[in-house]
Amino acid sequence: MIGNVIKYEQDNIDTDVIIPGTYLKIHDYNELATHAMEGLDPDFPSKVKDGDFIVAGKNFGCGSSREHAPIALSTCGIKAVIATSFARIFxxxxxxxxxxxxxxxxxxxxxxxxxxxxLEINIENNEIKNITKNETYSMKPFSEIIAKIISAGGIFKYKK
Amino acid sequence: MNITEKILARASGKTTVSPDDVIFAKVDKVMVHDVSGPGVMKVFDKLQKQGIDTSKLHDSSKVWIAEDHFVPSAEKVSAENIVKLSNFSKKYDIKKHFKYGMGQYGICHTLSHEEALVNPGEVYVGGDSHTNTTGALGAFACGLGHTDVAYVLLNGEIWFKVPETYYFKLDGKLPPHVMAKDFILKIIGDIGNDGGAYNTMQFGGTGIDEMSIESRLTLANMTTEAGAKNGIIESDEKTVQYLKERGATNATVFRGDVDANYSKIFEYDASELEPTVAKPFSPDNITIARELSSTELDKSYIGSCTGAKYEDLLAAAKILKGKKVKIRTEVLPAAISIYKRAIKDGLIEIFLDAGATVGPPTCGACCGAHMGVLAKDEICVSTTNRNFPGRMGHVESQTYLASPQVAAASAVTGKITDPRDLN
Structure with missing residues (x-):
């Protein structure tokens, strides 16, 4: 998986800035995408390209359980968020x-x-290749259950 | 095993579980509201297209529905979501649907205890991050997103990684004018807003034994702000009594083993706690209220699952009695049952005489939805739970999180005020 980085040098990017509360009533994925990251970077929907990655600091996605947050980002084209840690519900x-x-x-x-x-992300060998800088980094391996759900394509396709 | 481990072991059919074990837990109760409900329906639509049967729920008697975030309907999209919820409960024969304008309704987490919907020892999941609240009754209560709630509705179970447990021990009784809100803000300030991430935050000690159920609910509620999977307090006779008074017929005391393990223990002396405030823009950005006595305010908001239970309103009313507010002040009781009690006991009259506005139960401005959202540069003291940028309205508004007593005292002076300093 190859994509370009949109980096926010910030910890605790919370769900209220990823998709503000006023839009929680909306369940149309395309409409949600037009408000992605509105509380932090209103230009985000116009600059993001399909296949991009977000890079950020710790506790990404803290706050609410709103699934609108990953929905808005993925509908914009974001394929991965790369962060030093994540809040659990996000x-x-x-x-x-x-x-x-x-x-x-x-x-x-x-x-x-x-x-x-x-960057090129390779989850099979837990490696991130920085094509621009010609560097290679390691990512934290997914836990067993997470790896299985990802490889199945989500919880509904995962067989216990 | 501690109480969380015991509940998860029972729910997964195992004799014992340990932190990091991955289990599928049978779920006893499930909640959706007017935000997560339509989100779940969207997931059901996707599943149908993939050929997955969504015509029947695993057990609709375990499900209940709240209307709370955008009610009374703020505009037509919200109104349509309420209609969708009604159609959903009709289609799936969900009997417990608390509709606004039809008797008891209120914020989902408040209903969980006011209506005794969850018993000690149960596994309860909800489509809302503050589902943690109900862990104060001795249940494993955990917030999930739409896809996971849809999975629970159709399969009756969901995966969890068994969490490690942090134990917060409170010795002694809270001093006058210090509330459970001050204690949980202090804890979040100490451990940080990811300090409980993925873990259980359990509360105990003589200070917790002394506490009312509503105060315990405030503690569990804001474990979400430290990133915890669940907050929990072992049930006691007080819990069972509280639930029985609200119609529970099979609530019994459920506790962990006396020799249970905790990965960390934090000890607090109640006498050292003070009225505490979280400054913008994070619940862990705390200081004592007295440090902020020159902070001018535009508004005081007394609402939400965190800060508009009966006890919260009573504490605010005691301060506002015979006084006038200096800034816009909104009071929104968290459920109709609380509203009625507040009328009967004269609290609503005190609020109105002081000049405050009293609104209907709703999540309202707590999540920036409606009913008192903040304008650019407006500064608010609030009994709610989060103060991220834009949480209560404009991204350049500011929210100071505080106890109902601090919010009421600040309403009187127009500045952040320690209730001990109010003449």
């Missing part, structure tokens, strides 16, 4: 709903990745 919503890959990296890797870098 993480499991992303995986169980098969919206995007939540990828954990260490602080050092987070520092090395820059905005607009082109």
């Amino acid at each position: 993480y499991r919503n992303s995986v169980d709903g098969a919206f995007l890959l939540p990828i954990e990296i260490d602080d050092e890797t987070y520092q090395k990745i820059s905005n607009s870098d082109q």
